[in-house]
C-alpha cells in the first residue's frame with residue numbers, strides 16, 4: 001500500500017469496516033496476537049518489542065492489522081513501539097487509518113493545532129512537541145502558577161467541539177536522562193467512583209477551554225489558526241467546547257472519565273463551588289492513583305499511540321534546558337457522547353467493582 005494514499009481512498013477501502021457505533025463495540029480478532037507483547041500494568045499500557053509499524057502498513061492485510069491495533073489501543077489506552085523507522089507521511093497515514101478503520105465519522109480528519117497556522121507550520125497536520133515552547137509563560141498568561149508536576153495531566157485538545165480519538169507521538173530528540181511521559185486510564189478512573197457518585201456525575205457536562213493559547217498567541221504576536229482544524233465544527237478563535245464528563249468510548253463501548261486539569265474549567269449543572277470541589281477530586285483520582293498509570297522511559301525514535309477518548313497523560317519536566325522533541329499526529333473522532341446503556345471496563349470484563357474490593 002502506498003504511503004501517499006489520500007484520506008478519501010482510505011475511506012472507500014475501509015467502508016465495510018466503518019462500524020463505530022455507540023451500541024456496537026468493536027471486538028478484537030486476534031490479528032496481532034502472533035507478535036510478542038507485554039502488558040505493562042494490569043489496567044493500562046502494552047508494548048510490542050519487535051514490531052515495526054511500517055511493516056503493519058505494508059502488510060497485505062494492513063487494514064485488518066491496523067483496525068486491530070485501534071481496538072487494542074482503545075482497550076489498553078496506550079501502546080508502545082521501540083526504535084521505529086516510520087516517517088512523517090507514514091505517521092499521518094497511520095493516524096488516518098486508525099480512526100477510519102475503527103469507524104470515525106467521515107467529517108473528521110487529522111487535527112491542525114490552533115497554534116500551528118498553515119502559513120507558518122511546515123506541515124500543520126504534524127504538531128511538533130518541543131521543550132523549546134515556553135510553557136511557563138503560557139500558564140502565567142492564564143494565571144495558573146501551580147508548580148506541582150501533576151499540574152499538566154490532560155487529554156489532548158478537548159477544547160475542540162470534535163476532539164481526538166487517537167494520537168501518535170514519535171520522539172526523536174531526548175535529554176540524556178529524564179523526560180518520561182505518564183499515561184492514566186480514564187476507564188479505571190471511572191471505575192474508582194462509588195456507584196452512587198458515578199450515577200450523580202453521569203449526564204453532567206463541562207466547559208473545556210484553551211483560552212491560554214489565544215492569550216499566548218496574542219502575546220507572541222502570531223494569530224490563532226481559525227480553522228477548520230480537522231473537522232468543520234472545529235473553527236474560530238474561541239477554543240472552547242462543552243462535553244459530557246463521563247463519556248462512552250465508541251470502540252470499546254466502555255465508560256471513561258472525561259475531565260482534565262488543563263482544559264476542563266467548569267461543570268455546568270453545578271454551582272461554581274460544587275464544580276471546583278468535584279473537578280479537584282476527579283483530577284486527584286487521575287493524578288494520585290499511580291496504580292492506574294503507566295510511565296514510559298523514551299529511547300530515540302520510540303513511538304507511543306494512545307486513545308484520547310479515554311486516557312490522560314503528562315510529561316515529566318525534569319530535564320532542565322536540554323532539548324526534547326518529537327512529532328505528534330492527532331486524529332479526530334466523534335463528538336463525545338454518554339450512552340447510559342454502556343458498561344464500565346470492569347463490568348464489561350467481568351471484574352469486581354472497585355467499590356466492592
Ligand SMILES: [Fe+2]
Pocket residue numbers: 154155156313
Ligand atoms: Fe498532550
